[in-house]
């Protein structure tokens with residue numbers, strides 16, 4: 001294995017363990033996870049691989065094929081503000097959960113095939129892969145769900161991105177030929193089969209990079225909190241309610257006028273998006289792909305107009321997709337502000353749609369977008385060393 005020799009070149013010995021964790025495409029349920037709502041991701045065949053072995057002492061040495069070398073002391077992980085924080089954060093979180101010494105000296109070699117800053121969850125793939133690697137190397141015996149929780153805590157607390165559970169859960173618990181309906185209130189995961197569903201996933205990169213920690217993500221989180229607090233203050237949700245998930249569509253009219261217009265629209269997006277996730281699950285069960293597509297496109301309109309996280313390049317990609325008769329529906333996937341769009345298309349027309357979107361975008365933007373035909377993939381796990 002080529003990667004094996006890369007590890008040997010970096011550390012002068014063979015790895016004892018190798019793991020992988022995939023990126024994800026979220027079909028629908030965007031910006032709902034941190035308000036305890038519903039999401040519907042699919043783990044995809046682009047993943048991050050970590051080769052690892054225990055080392056004497058307490059140094060964790062890391063070589064990333066993309067980012068270079070870094071190291072830290074497993075006893076004192078301290079945020080530095082770069083990619084290494086995703087590794088340090090996992091070590092820190094495991095130490096807090098299992099006691100100091102859960103992670104000690106180790107060598108890690110990392111390579112990612114998840115396009116970065118594309119909204120395909122490259123950071124969660126990294127965090128989940130590192131969590132699996134430490135689990136294997138130090139014999140921690142944690143379940144995939146627990147390792148997803150570790151990766152989530154690492155990114156939200158240690159790295160400082162106040163994100164929800166969507167990405168690490170999709171990466172750790174994904175299943176081939178399934179999307180996962182995740183209820184972010186109780187973290188319940190229901191796999192929904194798509195193996196027999198005649199649909200292909202095309203993902204088009206707008207060329208606009210997005211950086212979660214620097215973007216307006218935290219602002220949206222705060223706006224949603226403000227909407228929820230206002231709804232609670234006037235009794236639109238039960239007194240013991242904890243999130244916008246508890247606001248019924250019927251309460252929205254009451255909320256208007258009590259909060260600023262943007263804050264009202266953020267709430268309207270979250271409420272309508274949760275309903276769209278349920279509706280997509282129903283339409284999938286009925287094999288009604290036209291309806292699935294309409295719901296995706298309605299989700300895009302809501303992200304564009306109410307949540308205001310789309311950008312003109314993403315709108316254009318969606319518009320081009322929706323113009324093609326073999327496209328069921330299109331929407332941005334991930335947090336927005338750039339990154340990728342998802343197009344659900346008839347499999348026999350995947351190539352034609354790819355050409356259509358690339359051409360149309362190139363003509364108007366002067367730039368040919370990368371279009372990936374992604375397949376569903378298993379969640380994180382071991383690979384042969």
Ligand code: GLA
Nearest residue numbers: 030031163164165166334335
């Ligand atoms: C990012 C976050 C997720 C989720 C999405 C938006 O990917 O990491 O937790 O909030 O944005 O749906």
